[in-house]
Amino acid sequence: MPQVILPIGPQHPALKEPVNFKVIVDGETIVGLELDVSYTHRGIEKAAEQRDFIRVVPLLERVCGICSHAHGTAFVMGIEEVMQLEIPPRAQYIRTIVAELERMHSHILWLGVAAHVVGFNTLFMWTWRDRETTQDLLEEMTGNRMNYGINEVGGVRRDLTPGQITSALSRLPKLEEQIAKYVDMVMNQETMLLRFRGIGKLSKAEALKYGTVGPTARASGVDYDIRRDDPYIAYSEIPWKVVTDTSGDVFGRTLVRIGELQESLGIIRYCLEHLPEGQIGVPAPKVAPVAEILSRYEAPRGELVHFIRTNNTDRVERIDIRTPTLANWTSVTVSLVNQNIADIPVIVAAIDPCLSCTSRITILSERGRKTAEMTWDQLSEYGRKSSRERDRC
Amino acid sequence: MSGPLELEQVKSALERFGTVEQVRSNRIKVKTVPDKVREALFRAQALLACDHLIQISAMDNGLSFELIYHLTGPHRTVLAIAIELPRERPEMPTTSDILPPAGIYERQIYDLFGIVFTGHPNLKRIILSEDWPEGEYPMRKDWKPKPRTKPGSVGEEVK
Numbered sequence: 001m002p003q004v005i006l007p008i009g010p011q012h013p014a015l016k017e018p019v020n021f022k023v024i025v026d027g028e029t030i031v032g033l034e035l036d037v038s039y040t041h042r043g044i045e046k047a048a049e050q051r052d053f054i055r056v057v058p059l060l061e062r063v064c065g066i067c068s069h070a071h072g073t074a075f076v077m078g079i080e081e082v083m084q085l086e087i088p089p090r091a092q093y094i095r096t097i098v099a100e101l102e103r104m105h106s107h108i109l110w111l112g113v114a115a116h117v118v119g120f121n122t123l124f125m126w127t128w129r130d131r132e133t134t135q136d137l138l139e140e141m142t143g144n145r146m147n148y149g150i151n152e153v154g155g156v157r158r159d160l161t162p163g164q165i166t167s168a169l170s171r172l173p174k175l176e177e178q179i180a181k182y183v184d185m186v187m188n189q190e191t192m193l194l195r196f197r198g199i200g201k202l203s204k205a206e207a208l209k210y211g212t213v214g215p216t217a218r219a220s221g222v223d224y225d226i227r228r229d230d231p232y233i234a235y236s237e238i239p240w241k242v243v244t245d246t247s248g249d250v251f252g253r254t255l256v257r258i259g260e261l262q263e264s265l266g267i268i269r270y271c272l273e274h275l276p277e278g279q280i281g282v283p284a285p286k287v288a289p290v291a292e293i294l295s296r297y298e299a300p301r302g303e304l305v306h307f308i309r310t311n312n313t314d315r316v317e318r319i320d321i322r323t324p325t326l327a328n329w330t331s332v333t334v335s336l337v338n339q340n341i342a343d344i345p346v347i348v349a350a351i352d353p354c355l356s357c358t359s360r361i362t363i364l365s366e367r368g369r370k371t372a373e374m375t376w377d378q379l380s381e382y383g384r385k386s387s388r389e390r391d392r393c
Numbered sequence: 394m395s396g397p398l399e400l401e402q403v404k405s406a407l408e409r410f411g412t413v414e415q416v417r418s419n420r421i422k423v424k425t426v427p428d429k430v431r432e433a434l435f436r437a438q439a440l441l442a443c444d445h446l447i448q449i450s451a452m453d454n455g456l457s458f459e460l461i462y463h464l465t466g467p468h469r470t471v472l473a474i475a476i477e478l479p480r481e482r483p484e485m486p487t488t489s490d491i492l493p494p495a496g497i498y499e500r501q502i503y504d505l506f507g508i509v510f511t512g513h514p515n516l517k518r519i520i521l522s523e524d525w526p527e528g529e530y531p532m533r534k535d536w537k538p539k540p541r542t543k544p545g546s547v548g549e550e551v552k
Contacts, residue, residue, distance in 0.1 A: 034515075038522045046531055046538070211446055211494030224445075229469040230419060294420065294463055294471060296447075307450035307461070322448040322498070330494050 003031060008344065010039045021348075028340050033333045037326075045319055052314040053079055053153050053288070061147050063321065066109070069095075069102045070299035072151040074306040075319070077232055078295030079153050082288045082310050089276040091155035092234040097271045098142060098150050099233065100264040104175075105134040106300035107257045107264075110349075111182060114254065117345045118195040119381075123185060130178045137168050155281020165272050172269055179261050186254050196251035200335040200347035203248055210331040213324045214302020215260065216350070218244045219252035226298035240267050250350040287314050299324055398441060398470035406440040407433055407474075422473040427485050433474050434462065434491050442466040449498040451506050453534045458483055458508055462495075478508065487513040505532040 003026050010018035018039040024032040044063055048056050060075045061068040073095055080087060112127030135145045141160060142148035150156050186192055202212065207220035217224055225242040227235040243259035245252040288310035295306040302324030311317040336347055400415045403423070407413055410433045411425035425433055437443040443464035450461040462474040478485060487510040489496035499510040500519040507530040510516055518525070530536060 036519065036523075038518070038520055041520050041522065043531060043538075208444055209493055211492070230471075294447075294450075294473070296471075303447065305448045305463070307448060307463075309452060317454075318450075318452040320448065320450040320452065326497060326501075327494060330497055 006341070010036070023336070023341070023344065025341055028342075030336045030339050030341065030344070033336055035329060035333075037329075045321060048319045049316060052286075053284075053316075056316065056319075057151055057153065058147075058149060060319075060321075061149065061151075064323070065146050066106050067102065067299045067301065067304070068147045069098050069150070070297050070304050071306075071321070072148075073099060073233065074295045074297040074304055075308070076151045076153050077297070078293045078306055078308040079288055079310070080284070081293055081295070082291040082308070083153070083285055085154055085282055085284060087155055088279040088282065089234065089237075090159075090278045091280045093271045093275050094141075094156045094158075094160060094280065095151065096234040096238070097160075097268055098138065098148055100267045100271075101134050101138050101141075102148075103300045104261055104264045104268075105131050105138070107261050108134065110257060110300075111254070114196075114250075114346065114349050115192070117349050118191060120189070120191045123182070123189075123192075126178070127182075130175060133171055133175050137171065140164055140167070152281065152284075154284035155279070157281075159280045160272075160275065165275065169269065169272050172265060176262075176265055179258065179265065182261070183258050186251075186258060192254070193251070195346060196254055197247075197249060199250045199343050200339065200350050201249045202331055202335045204246075206334055207248070207331065210334055211327055212302070212331040213327045214299070215253050215256045216302065216328050216331060218242070219256045220248040221246040224303075226296045226303050230296050232297065234271065238267055238270050240270075250346055253350050287312060301325060302327060396468065398468045398472065403441065403472065406436050416473075419469070420471050420473065422475060424475050427476045427478055430462065430474060430476055431486055431488060431491065434464075434488055437464055437472060437474070438491070441472065442468060443472050446492045446494045446498075447471065449495060449502060451502045451508065451532070453480075453506065453532065455534050456480065458506060460485065460502070460508070462488070483508040485510050487511060487516075489513055504530075506530050507533070 003024050006023040006025050008021040008023060010020040020036040020039070022034040022036075023030055024034075044059060048059060051059060057072055057076060061072040063071045108127050108131040112124045112131070115121070115123035115127065138148060139145050141164060142150045142158060150158060186196075202216070202220045204221040207217050207222050212220070212222070213224070221244055223242060223244050226232070227240075228242055240263050243256050243263060245255045245259075247255070290310060290312050292307070292309040295308060297304045297306075304324055305322040307318070307320040307322075309317040309319075332348060336344065339347060397419060398421060400413065400421060403421050404413045407423050410429045411423055413421065413423050416422050423433065443466045445465050447463040447465055450463065452459050457480055458478040460476050460478065464472045464474070483506070485508060487495070487499060489499060489510070490512075496513065496515070497519070499513055500516060502508050503510060503513075503516050504518055504520045507528070521531070
């Protein structure tokens with residue numbers, strides 16, 4: 001059987017940000033993968049070198065729409081450390097609340113997308129409804145549903161009023177109840193078990209070898225979470241635990257993310273109930289001394305790193321951003337090998353990559369005799385159909 | 394989870410390659426030369442359990458290119474191995490066979506800085522668009538944006 005190259009993308013309806021895969025298949029089995037992530041290169045790192053610290057924070061928030069707070073916080077933390085600023089605890093707690101709300105909305109969104117990819121649209125609708133709660137809370141606290149703009153060098157830009165705190169606390173029990181339902185569904189719903197169990201397996205040794213981060217690594221038993229290992233903002237003061245699993249497949253990654261939803265909810269509740277009194281920021285100097293810093297942050301998708309070098313001016317000399325998705329690509333290449341084409345959507349979706357909308361798949365035979373195009377929807381449908389057929393056998 | 398790496402431990406393992414200093418708690422930096430990086434990474438893996446590559450930071454300081462390999466492991470200490478490369482001959486042996494995640498980071502650096510990693514199995518364009526001009530490396534300090542040219546957009550003929 002000749003090997004066939006199957007290009008997927010660059011557009012992708014289920015996820016965010018475009019990427020192009022060239023999947024090499026032998027029959028139905030994947031034997032290799034090559035990728036191209038050039039489509040959304042916007043030159044943000046270069047642009048960040050031209051702007052002062054005040055104007056670079058909103059720019060960096062726009063690196064990613066889903067983890068905008070992650071990028072903003074990683075950067076301001078780094079600059080604050082260079083400037084040796086003591087950030088008031090109230091500001092750190094507010095940053096933590098926004099960070100965990102962001103993690104919740106990202107994980108809920110992922111769960112919905114994963115459910116949709118395997119054809120379980122009831123859960124997809126549920127998650128979208130429940131995600132509105134976190135979006136409403138974010139909007140009330142920061143003024144925005146996305147790109148919150150809460151951070152600045154020296155603290156946060158908005159305080160929480162007692163009314164906001166009470167109102168937020170009153171909406172958490174309902175969300176908690178819904179998350180408990182998700183746990184029950186994922187553990188017992190046959191549709192999800194059939195499509196998630198044993199798919200995209202990554203052993204602990206492989207996860208370590210290929211440098212995976214975040215829920216993908218934790219689902220393979222790698223106990224690695226920056227919030228505990230290199231604590232920042234308020235995490236060292238809050239009781240919470242790192243969620244890990246040993247199954248190493250898509251099912252494990254789902255369990256880890258749902259477990260993290262429960263942990264995040266606990267962190268938010270603790271922060272709201274124990275919000276320290278005081279200032280929400282300190283005045284920051286305009287320039288930062290010569291220094292270099294590696295600022296690490298546990299974004300919803302895994303460890304995010306900002307390497308910052310300052311040069312005694314009001315601008316950065318260099319900011320080098322390593323996003324969690326880039327770290328996880330190497331492992332996707334591995335977990336796809338020897339899998340069925342039908343499982344591409346769910347395996348790719350399982351690392352929760354930052355990809356983008358509307359996709360087209362061209363199937364080309366090597367000799368060019370047979371050319372067909374498939375949309376992402378058709379591929380997902382094909383995946384569902386062939387998994388039904390597999391069950392019948 | 395073992396305890397953090399001690400400066401003395403790192404010194405005994407890596408001092409032969411260059412200067413070792415504790416930058417702050419949880420961060421240790423080793424300055425070495427390009428030829429010694431592979432050996433230093435081997436020793437860091439074998440003796441200091443540094444099994445995770447966080448990032449290869451690259452920067453242009455105007456006089457030379459700097460690369461910093463940030464490693465960590467079960468001890469949760471970040472070990473940085475820093476080198477400088479001459480601007481006129483930006484070449485560096487690959488480390489992707491020692492640390493597989495380095496492969497994708499090296500491709501990114503090759504694309505943005507034009508640093509060649511010799512021995513890399515697949516050193517191809519990854520970040521910039523396919524019609525980006527050859528030999529232009531946007532993250533170099535002497536590269537300036539050219540507002541009139543727009544690689545990655547539709548060409549003149551499409552209106």
